[in-house]
Amino acid sequence: MKYYVRLILIMISMLLVAAVNGLCQEEQWKGLKEKSEQSFNQRNYPEAETNARQALELAEKTFGPNDARVAQSLALLARTYKMQGKLNEAEPLLKRSVAINEKAFGPDAEAVASAATDLATLYHAQDKLSQAEALYKRILAIDEKNPAKDRTLVAETMDNLAILYLGEGKQSEALALMNKAIETLEKTHGPDHPGLATSLNNLSTVYAEQGKFGEALPLQQRALGILEKSVGADHPEVALFLQNLAGLEMATGKNADAEAHLKRALAIGEKSEGQEEPFIAEILDQMVELYQKTGKKDEAEKAQMRAQGIRSKSEKPGR
Numbered sequence: 001m002k003y004y005v006r007l008i009l010i011m012i013s014m015l016l017v018a019a020v021n022g023l024c025q026e027e028q029w030k031g032l033k034e035k036s037e038q039s040f041n042q043r044n045y046p047e048a049e050t051n052a053r054q055a056l057e058l059a060e061k062t063f064g065p066n067d068a069r070v071a072q073s074l075a076l077l078a079r080t081y082k083m084q085g086k087l088n089e090a091e092p093l094l095k096r097s098v099a100i101n102e103k104a105f106g107p108d109a110e111a112v113a114s115a116a117t118d119l120a121t122l123y124h125a126q127d128k129l130s131q132a133e134a135l136y137k138r139i140l141a142i143d144e145k146n147p148a149k150d151r152t153l154v155a156e157t158m159d160n161l162a163i164l165y166l167g168e169g170k171q172s173e174a175l176a177l178m179n180k181a182i183e184t185l186e187k188t189h190g191p192d193h194p195g196l197a198t199s200l201n202n203l204s205t206v207y208a209e210q211g212k213f214g215e216a217l218p219l220q221q222r223a224l225g226i227l228e229k230s231v232g233a234d235h236p237e238v239a240l241f242l243q244n245l246a247g248l249e250m251a252t253g254k255n256a257d258a259e260a261h262l263k264r265a266l267a268i269g270e271k272s273e274g275q276e277e278p279f280i281a282e283i284l285d286q287m288v289e290l291y292q293k294t295g296k297k298d299e300a301e302k303a304q305m306r307a308q309g310i311r312s313k314s315e316k317p318g319r
Helices: 002-041 045-063 068-083 087-105 110-125 129-145 152-167 171-189 195-209 213-231 236-251 255-272 278-293 297-314
Strands: none
Touching: 002 045, 002 068, 045 068, 068 087, 068 110, 087 110, 110 129, 110 152, 129 152, 152 171, 152 195, 171 195, 195 213, 195 236, 213 236, 236 255, 236 278, 255 278, 278 297
16 A cells, blocks of 8 residues: 555656646746747847747757647747748748647637738748738638737738739729728727838828829828837837838928938938948938939938948948
């Protein structure tokens, strides 16, 4: 009897040790995942890749090859590859992530839609448009069956499909989807949801390409306001939206406003990107155009010389 009691106690002790080890490895995996995400957000993609790869190896070893945490790690590693231009290396990882989620949660689960989004945008970047379109439509179909509480992913998918349609010359279909994306976010999240900034910016861009500057301008102004509330007034993405707004202001004769917005975009870019990055040259090019238009020859020449200097440095070997 004492032998059996001792055996049971040993087994309980072993189970407790295994549980504790499992919890420790779970925390270690979460730590690696968080480090990768932090590095990714800081645009340190090589470091993000290293941590994501370690998270994937640990997840496979600890939880098994078909665990949902493995799918998350695969998607994270694939995103770091995408940002470094390693699109062909990212593709098999994302295919596997989708397959794991399908097996774990079923073909119509929200996790599948999320994983499929990464794969669809990769196909889009690779110009595999038929595969991208099919996946975008599948994501929207999943949402119709199981409407997600957070409509951001759905709106993003509508925008992405709309951009694909624009590339194919299907402007009416694209505009309908963009307006639907905006309506979806406004209805479920209110008029100031961060996701609206991108949707409004996209719609504004289409109107601008059609020469409808009067319709594009208020959309871009609203997009900028929402973005500033969401990420702060000095975020690098704000500089991009300021550039877009300045372009519309130039097209509608609001040159003083355009100059003020370009100067602000330049200041944000210099603070976040550095004095001699290609992005700064792009802003300077726009300033050259504005100064030439408004007869400010000296300012145009200075901006042009600085832009040329930045490009000549960036073209040197080792940069």
